[in-house]
Amino acid sequence: MSGEQPIHVVPPVNSLRMVRTLMLVTSLCGGLIVAVWQITLPAIATNKKVVLERSVRALIPNASQIVEYDASAQGVTAAKGDPADGAVRFYAAYDKNGTLDAIAAEGGARGYTDTVRVLYGYRHDCECIFGIQVTQMRETPGIGDKIITDPAFLKNFERLDVSLTPDLKSLFNVVKTVKHSTKQFGWEIDAIAGATITSKAVGRGINDSAQRLLPMLVPHLEVVKQKGGAQ
Amino acid sequence: MSMQLRASPHLHSGRDVPTIMRHVVYALLPICAFSVWQYGLSSLALIVTVTLSCLAAERISNKLSGTVNTLSDWSATITGVLLALTLPPAFPLWMGAVAGFAAVWLGKSLFGGLGHNPFNPALVGRAFVQAAFPTAITTWAPAFTAHRFTEFIPSSLTLPLMQPNDISSWVASNMVDGFTGATPLARWKFEHFVYPVQDMITGAASASTGETSALLLMVCGLYLIARKFMDWRIPVAVVGSALILALAFRVFGGDEYPPAHLVLLSGGLMLGALFMATDMATSPVSPRAVWAYGAIIGTVTIMIRYFGGLTEGVMYAILFGNALAPLLDKYLQPNVFGARKK
Amino acid sequence: MSSQPLQASNMEELLEGIWKQNPVFVMALGMCPALAVTVSAFNALGMGLATTFVLICSCTLISMLRRFIPREVRIATYIVIIATFVTLVDYIIQAVSLALYEALGAFIQLIVVNCIILGRVESHAAKNPPLSAMVNALGMGIGFTIGLLALGGVREIFGAGQLFGISLFGQNFQPWVVMVLPPGGFFVLGLWLLFFAWLAKRKEARHGA
The missing domain is CATH 1.20.5 (Single alpha-helices involved in coiled-coils or other helix-helix interfaces)
Structure with a gap:
């Protein structure tokens, strides 16, 4: 010492x-x-x-090939690295014959405990969302996690209207979560009773993402259909 | 010659904790009897199980902490009976036992026993099982089924640690007309359906075991008030503030808000205001603090029922009031006689 | 100082962290991860191992550098070193299991500010040779992991009816939702503290008699 x-x-x-x-x-x-x-x-x-492909496959069972794209104001390009500022990453799923089956993208919004992230599937022929997969959530077990299992809630996403305005600048109707059992329109999501905050996070996440993605994607859908930019 | 020097009080009214507690039990007996008449064996078994588990928990914590036996002060019995009355009649018995242990251990023993507990033990027990088993505690059973005195509601006899047995086929086999499994408050919240007043008085509405008849609760409460075992200001303040708010919302807010009688007669408002908020250990003492305490409970109840995610808010409102009670006593002390405010 | 008999003291050093000075149950340090991530035994084990890794690496490195680090900038240096190892753990966990990474969330990055680590570094590693620092860190790490497992195990058994994902009570088990919520963490921690306090009291009573 x-x-x-x-x-x-x-x-x-x-x-x-x-x-x-x-x-x-x-x-x-x-x-x-x-x-x-x-x-x-x-x-x-x-x-x-691997994790992402698993979610996309769960959403679009027909998918045999999944290609990642970025949609930005300049158009649609094959994804490289992290998406640039303002660009939105999406995944195009092609079936066995190589034709475009559906498009999946991820949206997120703050739920009760943490961000709730959902992968949603989009088809252009109906201009609708046909299903969701929750990719990340830490909501209250037994209450908030019903968004994964509640059949009535999932039914909301079997044909959720996300059609664009005629000028293709934004969604015609804002996708919105409404109070339990007050759903009236095709673009509304009926909240789970007792889990309103989590249900709203799902709606907001989808709306925010679709509002940005679809106006940039829909005009260039042909590029995606022809697997443009993909190796 | 010997002289005794003693501090005040020098006179004893002859009332002690066990006497008061015993009379509260007497006042609860008609309510228990009514619930047994409504729901039969299941209700009886639930009340007995919960009470016994509270007594067992009290005895065990007496043993562990090496204190005297406090079973004879009746407080664990009251906790058990009150707790059972706040649980749904179809609640599995094993969950009822969990609630009983949680009530006495978490709600009372941990704080040092009767008089040291900041929260009403029965409500602590209920809050614990509400957080632990959110589905079971909102599963309601119809009253007045034909075989209620000879058979249990199937979910009552669920094996310990297991999920409650499904009661839908039992409900169907009893052919209960119009049974929706939802409480009057839930039916208002989700369907804007106004329950018939008569059903809420005769006990035909879905509800917890002991909250089905507001009228009976009031009569039993009046007995305690008349015998001066209970501070009448608390129930008056709770019910009064809830009533004023409900009327105000109805008058100024219109049909979006439930009618005032629904607010008063449904759910646990009467049970809570008369038997839980008045718990001597967890409510304030000075008159002004008591009024404020009751008004806070009534207001929070209305706020939770109208604007919260839950359909019923009495339990959390009372626990909230309990938490504020010492503070209210501190800031709303009566003026010292002869002293003047500056 | 360096010429002390190493064998015996090392063993003691190790036991110090595991039992006598257990970071969770005795010192009540690192409560934030202990309460937040222990909803299952697997998460608890992951968090415990990650913290142990950071503890051992930081303590050893700092002990080796202890003579070169000027007093005035020691905290800054320690934090840089700890943060480095936390970043490494962050990458490694992502590479090993994304599921675990998502479950632990921000708490991996928050190992940086876990007071067990800076406390060990400041009070032990900065004053002792590398071997002793490493053994001490290992003991603390194991102690922390045991603490987390004790919490995570109980919470998983009641909250999901399983342990390490293996079902214990069969399909019909009724989960105690409260146990995987934050209050459940406090309840279980309180019960363990009660248990250890009771053990300590009993030991004291015996020694007194």
Whole structure:
């Protein structure tokens, strides 16, 4: 317990030494992070892809090939890396013959405990959403998690109207979650009794995503049908 | 010659905790009897099971903490009976036992026993099972079925730890006309259906075991008030504030809000106002604080019923009032005689 | 200082964290992850192992660097090092299991501010040689994992009728929803603390007699 421990001797503050130590430590740490990132990157990418494909397949059972696209104001391009600012990622599912079956995209909104993320399936012939898959949620078990199982709630999404205005700039009707058993129109979602906040999060997530995606996607649907940009 | 020096009080009215508690039990007996007449064996078994589990919990915590036996002060019995009266008649008995243990242990023993508990133990027990078994506690059974004195509601006899047995086929086999399995409050909230007053008095409406007849509850409460075992201000303040608010909403808000009589007669308002909010250990003492306490409970009840996700709000309103009680007593003290405000 | 007999003290050092100074039940540290992620035994184990990894790596590295780190910037240096290992764990968990990653959520990143780690570093690793720091960190990590498992196990048994995903009571089990909600975390933690307090009291009574 003598001079061996520099901690007990208060030395004159040497800024150069402090800067040197911090730089050394940070560069060491930076190197470590980059190395591990490099090593784990492929595994993480595969993992994410597997999880996503599983959800898309559950939504669109006919899908034999799934291609990722980004829709932006400039048009539709094959997805590369993270979507650029303002672009929306979506997934086109093709059947065995290579014809476009349906399109899936993800939307999210804040629920009761955390963000509720849902993958919704869109078909252009009916201009409607035909199903949802909850991809992320931490809602109250027994109450909020009914959005996954409640048959009456899921029925809302068998033909949810998301048609666009004639100028293709926005949805004709805002997709909206309404109080339990007051649904009147095709674009309304009937909330689960007792789980209104979670039900509303689902509606808002779909609406926010569809409002951005569909005006950018529908004019360029041909590109997707011909697998434009896909290898 | 010996002299005794004693601090006040020097006179004892002869009333002690066990006496008061015993009379509360007497006042609850007609309500229990009525519920047994309505729901038969299931109701009887539920009341007995919950009460016994409360007594067992009390005995065990006496043993563990090495204190004297407090079974004879009747408080665990009251907790048990009151708790049973707030549960639905088809509630599985094992869940009732869980509620009983939660009531006494979480609601009372952990805080040091009777008089030290900040919350009404019966409501703590109910809140616990409401959070634990949200489906079972909102499954209602029809009253006055033909074989109620010879057979149980199937879900009562569910094996411990298992999901309640399905009662839909039992309901169908009893051919109960117009039974929807929803309480008057729920039917208002989701269908804007006004329950017939007569059903809410005679006990034909779906409800918890002990809240089916507002009239009977009032008579039993009046007995306690007349014998001065209960502070009359609390039920008056709770029911009064709820009534004023309900009338105001109905008059100014229109048909969107339920009629006032529905608010008063349905759900646990009477049971809560008369028998739970008045719990001596968890309500304030000074008169002004008592009025404020009752008004808060009535107001919160209305707020939860009208604007919340739940159909019934009396339980949380009373627990909320309990939490505020010490604060109210502190800030709303009576003026000291002769003192002047500056 | 470095010439002390290592064998015996190392064992003691290890037991220190596991039992005598258990971070969850004795020191009541790291309560945020202990309450938030312990809805199942699997999550608890994942969180416990992640924290143990960060603890061991940070403590060992800091102990090795302890003579070079100037006093004035020590906290900054510690946090940089801890944050690095947390980032590594974050990537590794994503690579191993996305399901676990989603279940643990933001709490992986929040290991950075887990007071067990900075506490260990400041009070032990900064003053002791690497081997001793590592053993101490291992003990604390195991202690924390045991604590989380004790919470997660009970909550999963009551909240879902299973343990590590294996069903214990069959199909008809009635889950106690409250147990997987935040209040359930507090109830179970309270019961465990009660149990350990009772153990301590009993031991005291015996020693007194």
